[in-house]
Amino acid sequence: MSIENSIEEKIKQAIANGEFDNLAGKGKPLNFDAYFNTPEDLRVGYSILKSNNFVPEELDRLKEIGELKEKIKICTDEDEKQKLAKILILMLSLC
Numbered sequence: 001m002s003i004e005n006s007i008e009e010k011i012k013q014a015i016a017n018g019e020f021d022n023l024a025g026k027g028k029p030l031n032f033d034a035y036f037n038t039p040e041d042l043r044v045g046y047s048i049l050k051s052n053n054f055v056p057e058e059l060d061r062l063k064e065i066g067e068l069k070e071k072i073k074i075c076t077d078e079d080e081k082q083k084l085a086k087i088l089i090l091m092l093s094l095c
Contacts, residue, residue, distance in 0.1 A: 058095075065091055 014020060038046055068088045075081040 061091065061095065065095075 020026075035043060035047070065088065068084060068091065072081055072084045072088065075084060
């Protein structure tokens with residue numbers, strides 16, 4: 001049995017077992033816009049980072065700042081609100 005036949009057999013078996021029934025985006029067209037809009041020499045690297053859920057530090061920091069702003073907005077304790085505001089100022093100064 002060749003490798004191609006072996007692979008094809010495994011795929012057929014997975015289909016028969018319903019292993020592909022609940023895939024994200026099933027029945028929807030694939031969107032390659034972001035891939036092809038990325039410079040060719042960066043595509044492989046970006047694809048590896050994305051598939052491993054890597055997020056740049058700057059984006060993580062922006063997310064933390066947004067979460068901190070939300071905590072300040074809903075906080076009812078003035079002392080806690082002041083502490084959070086100081087942390088926010090510190091984080092913003094590091095950007």
